[in-house]
Amino acid sequence: MSSAYANLTRTFQRLSRFGHLAAITGWDMQTMMPAGGSRARGEALAELSVLRHEILTAKQVGEWLDQAKQEDLDDVAQANLYEMHRAWQQASLLPASLVEAKSIAGSRCEHAWRQQRPANDWQGFAANLKEVVKLSREEAEIRAQANGCSRYDALLDVFEPGMTSAKLDSTFGDLKQWLPELQQKIVDQQAKETVIAPVGPFPQEQQKELGLAIMKLLGFDFNAGRLDVSAHPFCGGVPQDVRITTRYKSDEFISAMMGVIHETGHARYEQNLPQQWADQPVALARSTAIHESQSLFFEKQLGRSPEFLSLIQPLAVQLLGDRPGMETTNFIALNQRVKPGLIRVDADEVSYPAHVILRYEIERALIAGEIEVDDIPTLWQEKMQHWLGINTAGNYRDGCMQDIHWTDGAFGYFPTYTLGAMYAAQLFQALKRAIPQVNELIAQGDLQPVFNWLQQNIWQHGSRFSTRQLVENATGEDLNPIWFRQHLESRYLK
Amino acid sequence: MSSAYANLTRTFQRLSRFGHLAAITGWDMQTMMPAGGSRARGEALAELSVLRHEILTAKQVGEWLDQAKQEDLDDVAQANLYEMHRAWQQASLLPASLVEAKSIAGSRCEHAWRQQRPANDWQGFAANLKEVVKLSREEAEIRAQANGCSRYDALLDVFEPGMTSAKLDSTFGDLKQWLPELQQKIVDQQAKETVIAPVGPFPQEQQKELGLAIMKLLGFDFNAGRLDVSAHPFCGGVPQDVRITTRYKSDEFISAMMGVIHETGHARYEQNLPQQWADQPVALARSTAIHESQSLFFEKQLGRSPEFLSLIQPLAVQLLGDRPGMETTNFIALNQRVKPGLIRVDADEVSYPAHVILRYEIERALIAGEIEVDDIPTLWQEKMQHWLGINTAGNYRDGCMQDIHWTDGAFGYFPTYTLGAMYAAQLFQALKRAIPQVNELIAQGDLQPVFNWLQQNIWQHGSRFSTRQLVENATGEDLNPIWFRQHLESRYLK
Structure with missing residues (x-):
């Protein structure tokens, strides 16, 4: 008779394999699929999603989880069992009717939002969003009662276990x-500098070659992944086959290039997760914020450092052609420009946190029931004015309607972006303590010690430790925003 | 309470949706996937395959099939029920142990063959093939007893229902x-003609543009499909999203171009299957031979006709550049060259049937137990010498080891290629009776009447009728090889 734990590993292996098919066909939807395939694909993925939910919440799984706690398991198996229990509990808590209602309301809201956003149609959007918020509050209430915490904390925990x-x-x-x-100091200082924007066009094929060259430099394993194009850059696929994307503009190349560097950070984490535990929850990336810490480590800590920019500048000249503005000094300045703006995804690393904090404050109050959907635009306008000095009155399109997250009811996700940025700074600082000459190595193109350190401290552990334990093991302390501050000051204050 | 038939349609809808995911990830394996993703993908697809087998052979399905026969169903539902029963019976007949053993032996044989074929290693290949043949004979015996027919006929029926x-x-x-x-007459005649091969290189991007232009001319719906590259051309995906492929050589363009035309024939059939019955067995293509009849209708009947070649010659000149050999007369002659050779997939339509018949005769005797694997090379050599006057002694690589079909135990498949060619000729003849001026219309680029006729007579019916009924409705008679003979004589005898 096989042990309860063995039955669980087999169950999660099945779930992971079905997840593989969802990941690849999901990637395909955003990169390859013609529009006409949309409906059938949606139906096929929904069918798989129902199946995975049934497998995970089957009565036996709960019984095995109870029994396995009595079995003699090593540390890794214990950690795996913990993650299994967490996944099972998260899936089992909600009644199927609520899951379905939220999925339908989320799809409807997202679908309509694609038209409503360009039309600046807040009223239309708000009507759908209210239903999403109502159902998200119900979900939050059920999770909160089970976890013994506040509603918002219960949602936060779904994306970032242990965060409150x-x-x-x-x-x-x-x-x-x-x-x-x-x-303000940085913006004032930079106002005195002259920075030239190189003039395009920059053909897509050349930008792609540059992206591939940088991915190679960053250690991306092309035997286990690829680079494609999509409307919004993302990292998808499975650890054995990681699919990253970017998008190209013809008049500038920085956004596509930085998109590639960012996604390569996600990709190297995925590609280096512990294959010996493949298909088990313990082999998965630790959390959303830790995943983001890896992409931001690559994009911001490494990618926008003068050393790395000096290293790739000759590649950019070689593959895109030389022209005014491509000189090293200007190339660095271009990539370090700070300019508060309306749009979160276009924000530099200095003004980015304000975008996150205002969303966090609004969504927390919304889930708590302290405010309603109708209150959002005014709050948005006040907070944008206060933090970034930007007036968004009447501009819903580039204001509170700019993100996809709320349309699907992903409340609790936004904070992970800034947590990721802070973890990235903290990790880079720890790396510098471990390898004091790391900046010189980067400038020389010797990136292997950086990757080794990340492999040693983050990648290889999957979900073996809690986020807090992982970060403490790697850096000697829990999350500490001082490193993010030091990073911004030392990079941007001259 | 829902009817048994309603339960069945829901079950087959699930199977079809899971089949969608298998089709797209299967396409991805051959077009996009990096080598390192192979093992995880294989495992994920095997897991899905086990699941689909479980769903199809669940005890309830057999009960519903019995009950549904008593229910009041319209003609389409009756046809659907017939196809459901067939699928269920084919899947249920074999013990799981045999299915698994055959799958493992087939994978091992195919995997080793990829190395053994270039190495011309018949002994190594034969050792694996013996196991595949042994298991295929077991499968054939079980199916034969259930169907009350010979072993080989039982396998043939899997690919081509009703064929004996x-x-x-x-x-x-x-x-x-x-x-x-x-x-022989044609070869002797053509020996007197002078045909020039246009000299390359032909850049891949230009060949692809030509392929896309011809697909457009042939009515391919790009909102429901796409063209990519793979080692061997194929048509995959799902009716709502048909994925065709070709491969490019730089020194000639005909093979890629004809590959595209061939796969577009498959694609238009898939894209025009009855969407109102989507996800049900009755909405599927009728059979392997009928599918092949559509690709060969496009490639041979239409694609290699002087009228169609004259129509696309200006496109070829425009997109590939003018050069000696691109003149219309030579362009047509190039595409109608008859030259018996070693390789089936490279054969012209005159010598192709010999390749099929020799495989049919060998595999039938093999499954019947009249010959053994060790007898194959001698028989191959004798038959190639007899039919095509080609000596293959010692050349296993381009002889009996050239195809993938037997490695996986797909005995009974080969005949469908030539059946397809004969159906294609018979259909084109019927089209000419219906629209006497069809060749003139084609030469003028008015292809819509051709597509309408195929839509009316083949595509829209899915699996509504038996192959025989479908062909009789379309052409007034059952399969008749006389039309294939008339086609070859009228096209090739001057």
Whole structure:
């Protein structure tokens, strides 16, 4: 008779294999699929999603989880069992009727949003969003009762296990103390510099060659992944076959290039997750914020450093052609420009946290029932004015309707972006302590020690440790926003 | 309470949706996937395959099939029920142990063959093939007892429902009477002609543009499909999203171009299957031979006709550039060259049937137990010498090891290629009776009447009728090889 734990590993192996098919066909939807395939693909993926939910929440799984706790398991198996239980509990808590209702409301809201956003149609959007919020509150309430925490904390925990709004308030509260003044200083300083934008066109094929060359430099394993094009850059696929994307503009190349560097950070994490535990929950990436820390480590800590930019500047000249603005000094300045704006995804690393904090404050109050959907635009306008000095009155399109997250009810996701940026800074600082000459190595093109350190401290562990334990093991302390501050000050204050 | 038939349609809808995911990830394996993804993908697809087998052979399905026969169903539902029963019976007959053993032996044989073929290693290949043959004989025996037919007929029926070796013997026997002499006459005649091969290189991007232009001319719906590259051209995907492929050589363009035309024939059939019955067995293509009849209708009947070649010649000149050999007369002659050779997939339509008939005769005897694997090379050599005058002694690589079909135990498949060619000729003849001026219309680029006729007579019916009924409705008679003979004589005898 096989052990309960063995039955569980077999169950999660099946789930992972079906997840593989969902991941690849999901990638295909965004990169390859013609529009006419959309409906049938949606139906096929929904069918698989129902199946995976049935497998995960089957009565036996709960019984095996109870029995396995009595079995003699090693540390890795214990960690795996913990993740299995978490996945099972998250899936089992909600009644199927709520899952279905939320999925339908989310699809309807997202689908309509694609038209409503360009039309700046807040009223139309708000009508759908109210239903999504109502169902998300129901979900939050059920999760909160099970976890013994607040509604919002229960949603936050889905994306970032162990994170709480108390901790966020403290961390973001710290940022709010010093970031606005720092940002103003940097903007004032940069106003005195002259930076030239190289003039295009930059043909897509050449930009792609540059992206591939940088991916190679960054150690991307092309035997286990590929680069394609999609409307919004993402990292998909499975650890054995990681699919990253970017998008190309013809008049500038920085956004596509930085998109590639960012996604390569996600990709190297995925490609180096522990294959010996493949298909088990313990082999998965630790959390959303840790995943983001890897992409931001690559894009911001490494990718926008003067050393790395000096290293890739000759590649950019070689593959895109030389022209005014491609000189190393200007190339670096171009990639370090700070300019508060309306759009989160276009924000530099200095003004980015403000975008996140305002969303966090709004969504937390919304889930708590302290505000309603109709209150969002006014709050948005006040907070944008306060933090970034930008007036968004009447501009819903580039204001509170700019993101996809809320349309699907992904409340609790936004904070992970800034947590990721802070973890990235903290990790880079720890790396510098471990390898004091790391910046010189980067400038010389010797990136292997950087990758080895990440492999040693983050990638190889999958979900073996809690986020807090992982970060403490790697850096000697829990999340500490001081490193993010030091990073911004040392990079941007001259 | 839902009816048994309603339960069945829901079950087959699930199977079809899971089949969608298998089709797209299967396409991805051959077009996009990096080598390192192979093992995980294989495991994921095998897991899905086990699941689909479980769903199809669940005890309830057999009960519903019995009950549904008592229910009041319209004609389409009756036809659907018939196809459901057939699928269920084919899947249920074999013990799981045999299915698994055959799958493992087939994978091992195919995998090793990829190395053994270039190495001309017949002994190594034969060792694996013996196991595949042993298991295929077991499968054939079980199916034969259930169907009350011979072992080989039972396998043939899997690919081509209703086809028997008695019918094949009569049809192929007829071909064997007249084809060798006709082939010799044509070869002798063509030896007197001068045909120039245009000299490359032909850049891949230009060849692709030509392929896309011809697909457009042939009515391919790009909103429901796409063209990519793979080692061997194929048509995959799902009716709502048909994925065709070709491969490019730089020194000639005909093979890629004809590959595209061939796969577009498959694609238009798929794209025009009855969407109102989507996800049900009755909405599927009728059979392997009918599918092949559509690709060969496009490639041979239409694609290699002087009228169509004259129509696309200006496109070829425009997109590939003008050069000696691109003149219309030579362009047509190039595409109508008859030259018996070693390789089936490279064969012209005159010598192709000999490749099929020799495989049919060998595989039928092999499954019947009249010969063994060790007898194959000698028989191959004798038959190649006899039919095509080619000596293959010692050349296993381009002889009996050239095809993938037997490695996986797909015995009974080969005859469908020549059945397809004969159906294609019979259909084109019926089209000419219906639209006497069809060749003039084609020459003028008015292809819509051709597509309308195929839509009316083949595509829209899916599996509504038996192959025989479908062909009789379309052409007024059952399969008749005389039309294939008339086609070859009128096209090739000057």
